[in-house]
Amino acid sequence: MRSRxxxxxxxxxxxxxRTWHPRTRPDHPPVDREVEWTGLRxxxxxxxxxDxxxxxxxxxxxxxGPHGRGALHEVxxxxKRAGRWFYLDGDPA
Incomplete structure (x- = not known):
């Protein structure tokens, strides 16, 4: 989670x-260069x-970012696949 x-x-x-599960990942991950991530809790x-x-x-x-400050609250x-952790999906909390 922290590496993502x-x-x-x-x-x-x-x-x-690379850390998104192949079954659920999009062709192009949504990485927005205009958004600055400022903290994680x-x-x-x-x-x-x-185990x-x-x-x-x-x-x-x-x-x-360009639309102001915000927060993403997600579950x-x-x-784990071949000993590595992969993001499957998430729901807004």
Whole structure:
């Protein structure tokens, strides 16, 4: 989760793409160069440990951009595949 936030903050679409589960990822990840990500707060984590195959992360990510300041509050689902964690999808919280 934190590496994906950092990738969005650095506008690293390649990392966002590589950490998105192949079953659900778009052809072009939504990385907006006009948005500046200014903070991440993890609200809760379920699963996601070394012995788990799935995990959930609820977070709030703050941003600023051409339309002002905002926050993304999401509950994200992750799955482990070949020993690596991948973002599956998320729902607004």
């Amino acid at each position: 936030y950092t990738a969005y903050a650095l506008h690293d679409a390649d990392h966002v793409f 993890v609200v809760r984590v379920e699963g996601g440990g070394a 788990d195959d799935t995990g959930i992360v609820e977070f709030v990510a703050r941003s600023s 994200s689902r992750f799955a």
